Amino acid sequence: MIEGKAGRNMTAEIGEQPRILAELVETRAEIAAVAEAVARRPPRFALLAARGSSDHAALYAKYLIEVLLGLPAGLVSPSTTTLYGARPDLRDVLLVSVSQSGGSPDLLEVTEAARERGALTVAVSNTPDSPLTRAAELAVPVKAGEEHAVAATKTYSATLLALYLFVDAVRGGIGTEVADIGRLAQHSLDSTEAEVARAVDRYRFADRVITTGRGYSYATALEAALKLAETSYLATRAYSGADLLHGPVAAVDEDTAVLAIxxxxxxxxxxxxxxxxxxxxxxxxxxxxxAASAMRAAVRIELPRTAEEVAPILEILPVQRLALSLALARGFDPDNPRGLRKVTKTR
Structure with missing residues (x-):
C-alpha cells in the first residue's frame, strides 16, 4: 500500500461534499432565477451536452427532465457539430451544456452553434467565468470550489444537485426534497465507513467488475465504473440492469464482481x-x-431513504470512497492516475 500523501486531495474533497451540498441549497434562489427564464420560454424538448463525469450528470438530468418535466430529452453527440458540421434547427429547444471546467472546445462549439441555431442555452459549470459560461445565454453555478484531485468527486455531486435544483425549479418546486441534503450526505459518509472497508478487503484483488443500476441510478453506475477505472485501473463495464440481462450476463461468473446501485x-x-x-x-x-438490504448481495452499503430522484446525490459518496480506498490498497495514487489530466480538451 502507498503511504504518506497518496490520495490526500481526493480524500479531502470527498469529505468536503456535505458542506458544499448544504451551501448550494442555500443559493437555490440564484438557480431558480435561471429556471424562471427557461419557464418563460417553454421548450419543445431538451438536449444535453457533456463529456466524462459531466456526461453521467447529464444522463441524470435527462431522467429528471423526462420524468419531472414531461419533456423529451436527448444526449448530444458533440462530434456531429465539431467533426461533421451539422447545424440542425434548434428553435424552441433547450440546450444544457454540463462541464466542470467549462473549457472543453467541443462543448463550447456545440453551445455556440446551438445558440446560433435558435436554442435557449444554459451552461452548468463549476467555473463561473469559463468560456462555456460566457457562450451560453444562461448559467447555473455549481459552486464546488476548486478541485485538485484528477478524479472528480465534489464537482460531480454538486453538479447533480445543481441540475436537480434547476429542473425542480422549472416545474415550480422549491427544493423540498433536498432541503436536508447536507446532513444526509454527512450521514452517508460516516455510517458507511465500516462496510466500505469490508468491500475493499473483499474486492481489492478483483480483475473484472461490472457496475449496474436502473433509472436515475444508472448514472451512478456509469460514474462508479469511471471512478474505478481511472483510480484503480480496473477493467470495469457499466450496464443498465435491463441491458445486463440482454447478453452481458452470459460473461458473468464466480470471478466477476458486480457493484449494483x-x-x-x-x-x-x-x-x-x-x-x-x-x-x-x-x-x-x-x-x-x-434498498441494499432487500437485495441478493454478499456485501451491502445502506444509505438513507430519499425521494428516488435525489438518491444519486448520495449513492455516489460511498462509491467515491470505495474507489479511493481500492486504489490505495492496490498500490496506486488516485491523485495521480497515469495518463490523465484534470482538464481534458477534446474536439
Missing amino acids: TSEGNGGTAMRDPLDAVAARGADVLAVGS
Whole structure:
C-alpha cells in the first residue's frame, strides 16, 4: 500500500461534499432565477451536452427532465457539430451544456452553434467565468470550489444537485426534497465507513467488475465504473440492469464482481431480477443504496431513504470512497492516475 500523501486531495474533497451540498441549497434562489427564464420560454424538448463525469450528470438530468418535466430529452453527440458540421434547427429547444471546467472546445462549439441555431442555452459549470459560461445565454453555478484531485468527486455531486435544483425549479418546486441534503450526505459518509472497508478487503484483488443500476441510478453506475477505472485501473463495464440481462450476463461468473446501485423506488425494484441472475451465476455482488438490504448481495452499503430522484446525490459518496480506498490498497495514487489530466480538451 502507498503511504504518506497518496490520495490526500481526493480524500479531502470527498469529505468536503456535505458542506458544499448544504451551501448550494442555500443559493437555490440564484438557480431558480435561471429556471424562471427557461419557464418563460417553454421548450419543445431538451438536449444535453457533456463529456466524462459531466456526461453521467447529464444522463441524470435527462431522467429528471423526462420524468419531472414531461419533456423529451436527448444526449448530444458533440462530434456531429465539431467533426461533421451539422447545424440542425434548434428553435424552441433547450440546450444544457454540463462541464466542470467549462473549457472543453467541443462543448463550447456545440453551445455556440446551438445558440446560433435558435436554442435557449444554459451552461452548468463549476467555473463561473469559463468560456462555456460566457457562450451560453444562461448559467447555473455549481459552486464546488476548486478541485485538485484528477478524479472528480465534489464537482460531480454538486453538479447533480445543481441540475436537480434547476429542473425542480422549472416545474415550480422549491427544493423540498433536498432541503436536508447536507446532513444526509454527512450521514452517508460516516455510517458507511465500516462496510466500505469490508468491500475493499473483499474486492481489492478483483480483475473484472461490472457496475449496474436502473433509472436515475444508472448514472451512478456509469460514474462508479469511471471512478474505478481511472483510480484503480480496473477493467470495469457499466450496464443498465435491463441491458445486463440482454447478453452481458452470459460473461458473468464466480470471478466477476458486480457493484449494483439499488435505491428505493421503481429503479431499485427493477434491479432485483438482474441481481438474482448474476448471483445465480456465482458473481460476488456489492449492493449500494437505500434498498441494499432487500437485495441478493454478499456485501451491502445502506444509505438513507430519499425521494428516488435525489438518491444519486448520495449513492455516489460511498462509491467515491470505495474507489479511493481500492486504489490505495492496490498500490496506486488516485491523485495521480497515469495518463490523465484534470482538464481534458477534446474536439
